Amino acid sequence: MDHFKNIENLYFIGIGGIGMSALARYFNSIGKHVAGYDKTSTVLTRELEAEGIQVLYKDEIELIPDVFKNKENTLIVYTPAIPKDSKQHNYFIQKEFQLKKRAVVLGMITQGVFTLAVAGTHGKTTTTAILGHLLKETGAKVTAFLGGISEDIQSNLILEGNEVMVVEADEFDRSFLNLSPNIAAITSMDADHLDIYGSPEKLIESFNDFAALIPENGTLFVKNGLPLKGSTIGIEDNADYSAKNITIKNGTYHFDLITPTQILEGLRFSLPGKHNLLNAITALAIAIHYGSPTNELARALYSFKGVKRRFTYRLKTPDRVLIDDYAHHPAEIAAVHQAVREMHPGKKVIAVFQPHLFSRTKDFADEFAESLSKFDEVRLLDIYPARELPIEGVTSEWLLEKIKNQNKKLIYKEQIINELNLSESPVMVMMGAGDIGEEIIKVEKYFKNEN
DSSP states (O other): OGGGTTOOEEEEETTTSHHHHHHHHHHHHTTOEEEEEOSSOOHHHHHHHHTTOEEEOSOOGGGSOGGGGOTTSEEEEEOTTOOTTOHHHHHHHHTTOEEEEHHHHHHHHHTTSEEEEEEOSSSHHHHHHHHHHHHHHTTOOEEEEEEEEETTTTEEEEESOSSEEEEEEOOGGGGGGGOOOSEEEEOOOOOOOHHHHSSHHHHHHHHHHHHTTSOTTSEEEEETTSSSOSEEEEESSSOSEEEEEEEEETTEEEEEEEOSSOEEEEEEEOSOSHHHHHHHHHHHHHHHHHTOOHHHHHHHHHTOOOBTTSSEEEEEOSSOEEEEEOOOSHHHHHHHHHHHHHHSTTOOEEEEEOOBOHHHHHHTHHHHHHHHHTSSEEEEOOOBOTTOOOOTTOSHHHHHHHOOOSSEEEOOGGGHHHHHHHOSOSEEEEEOSSTHHHHHHHHHHHHHHHO
16 A cells, blocks of 8 residues: 555546546545546446545546645546547646556555456456455455446445455456456456457467466466466366356256365355356355355355346346346357346347447457347447447448348437337347446336336
């Protein structure tokens, strides 16, 4: 913590981001003076304001409170997604303030503290949230930085002490290379963020660099089958930590966990989908290795409620089901599809998908088309640009043409409710990492009022 002893004020540019807001909450909790800017007001920024953190929504220099204009005791934290023409960002650069990327600040916080880090192109947020929950519920003095809102605490930050830290290790912009993990896990290494990496090989190289950060007396856990040396995690296979005897009762997994030294019997886990079960096994393996009391882990695991927008049931009646998921990569869409079919066998499913980033849509168009074609009905929204400018020829119309399922259509956000109303599918899935998360609130409200 000595890194920050002379810092009294922290100003966050992009404070509404999921990782940025967790850091802002952390510094606010230890008594620092915190404020920041973001371009839009969301549920999350409004929660920060309720916690006493000032949020500005206009990128104007004169709006920055005077207390943050003292460069001797102020640190500026920014996200790599910040646009080049940001007035506030450029002001702080010109005035020669201390500026640090979010990932660097997270790395500084974890230095000198026993750190458990979860990396992977999919699964890291849920795994980190389960792990933070397991440690908290079994009495560890843990601080956890999550990349999503845990339903159990309605926050992306667990604050139970600072003997151990749990962090989500993000491969975007090679952020995770700033961490010093004692125990780490890599859940998956599918190609993604090719706008940053250029090729899948470079992405894999980056994961190898991350694995190399673990000290000799540390441990790496990897999904069985990945080209990395470590303790393996799997389902019904020969992995070091493997789930066996899996059954589903009332939408809950029942299973036994085989480890190198013991068998944990009668575990229960309520998040649907084999991908989530794998996340749970990964979290259990790290918790056991860290030293969590194994006799308490079953209770802790069963009490985990989930992460917002990760296969979240917004509505669950005999006639209608509405599922909300952050899926924005073909492998994640395929995982959602597997979970839906497993939990709602024989029922028709309509998927509403908002593609995220022009570059990702371009890089994985055929794979997106293939994973979306598996649903009974498909409705596509326009591409959410996030940090990008359009790429010629890369549009939702272009993606729609590639989808083999004939029950497909391009729609506007304003048409979502009507399309779902007209559909014969009782199971509705809304997916994407853009602002579709705000739309689903309206859809949930509409169908709840209807019943």
